[in-house]
Amino acid sequence: MEKKRSFPKFLSITLIILVVVGAFIGWKAYQTFIGPSVTDKEEFFYVHTNDTYDLVLARLKSQGIVKHPDLFDFAAKKMDYPNSVKAGRYKLIPGMSNRRLIGNLRGGYQEAVKFRFANVRLKESFAALLGNSFEADSTKFNDILNNEAVAEQYGFTTDNFFSMFVPNTYDIYWNTSPDKIVARFHNEYKKFWTDERKQKAQAVNLTPIEVSTLASIVKGEALHVDEMPKIAGLYLNRLRKGMLLQADPTVIFANNDFTIRRVLNRHLTIDNPYNTYRYKGLPPGPIMMPSIASIDAVLNPTDHDYIYMCAEADFSGYHAFAVTVAEHQVNARKFQKALDERNIKK
Structure with missing residues (x-):
């Protein structure tokens, strides 16, 4: 009987080594x-x-x-x-x-930054927010926001340039350059100011920039969105009558002291174009970034005869409105008494 040939031992070992090495290479490639x-x-x-x-x-x-x-x-x-x-x-x-x-x-398949902003008071605060959200630092954004040539390029001044930035949520790539980010906001601003909004601005005898400036005052006054159209109507009444706006938020801005809770006579004496107790008409620009709600409030004001208002004495955040000085003085005394009772002196 013929004897079966055995598989050479060295070939078996070689095959095992090859399998192990192949498995290792495959595992390494997978990893x-x-x-x-x-x-x-x-x-x-x-x-x-x-x-x-x-x-x-x-x-x-x-x-x-x-x-x-x-x-x-x-x-x-x-x-x-x-x-x-x-x-x-x-x-x-x-x-x-x-x-x-x-x-x-x-x-380069990156994910855009969902950049959301609202309730921004100062340009330097907005620059800091931009610097924290994008690659460029806040200094570069601040330089652009205060650059007269850039503002003029888009049809603004450095005083009212802030009104070009409409608070919302925007998808912007993180490494987008500051100048392109500003250009993007200008495009969004143009989209925001539709023909309908422009027509409503004309109806209240204001330009879009003036609407934003007044809207910033309305936003500074209103704690409740539902009261914004009523406040807007009051300031429009004062503008039509040629009266001083006498808006406390502009005085606070002019004094550059945002800790003021009670506007006093000494605050009203500052010689500053943003002090609407001394200068007629609208200030040179917004005192804060206006919200969409405040802009639309100016474009859709409540029709009434009020020209005076004072914060309600119950500290609800709403206002007591008046047509005459006498009515206003009654409301003001109530509020001043409430301040005194809470020991709010400044």
Whole structure:
């Protein structure tokens, strides 16, 4: 009987080694390109303008973005990412593979910032908000907001430039330059001022810029949105009669003291064009960023004969309105008494 030939032992060992090596290479390739790599330590990864690949890799390591930076480095070089670094704000999903992360980084597939702003009082505060939300720092934004040439380019002055920024939520890429961000806001401003709104502005004998200036005063006075049209109607009545607006929020702005709770005679003496107790008409620009609600209140004012108002003595945030000085003085005494009882002296 013929004896069966046995498989050479060295070939068996070689085959086992090849299988093990192949499995290891396959596992390593999986870990390098396809396996979960991104950690849950950060929600976004920021690549700055002019960053080199070495800076990006160093930041990935220091922030613990990926589990194995050496594997990321290998994959990135294989995918030619070092020659395709693009600035941006990139969304990180825990468990994301190196291949997907690198693909996003290399392709510049960033996620826009949902930039929302409201209740901004001063330009420097808005600049700080922009600087905290985008790549450029607040100084660059502040320079633009106070640049006369830029303001004139868009049809404004540095005093009323603030009215071009309509509070809302905007999707803007993180590394967008300040000048392009401002241009975006101008486009949104033009969209906001529809033909209907422009016609309503004409009906109250104001330009869109003047509407925004008055709206900032209305917003400064009103704690309740539902009272804004009534307050707007009062100030429009005063403008039509050629009366001083005598708006306390403008006095507070003129004094640059936003801790004032009780406007006193000494506050009214300041010689400042924003002091509507001394200067007739609207101030040179908004005293704060007007809200959409306050703008629409000026465009859709309540029709009444009131020319005086005073905060209600119950501190509800609403106002007592009056047609005559006598009526107003009664309301004012009630409020002053309420202030005294609460020991509010300034």
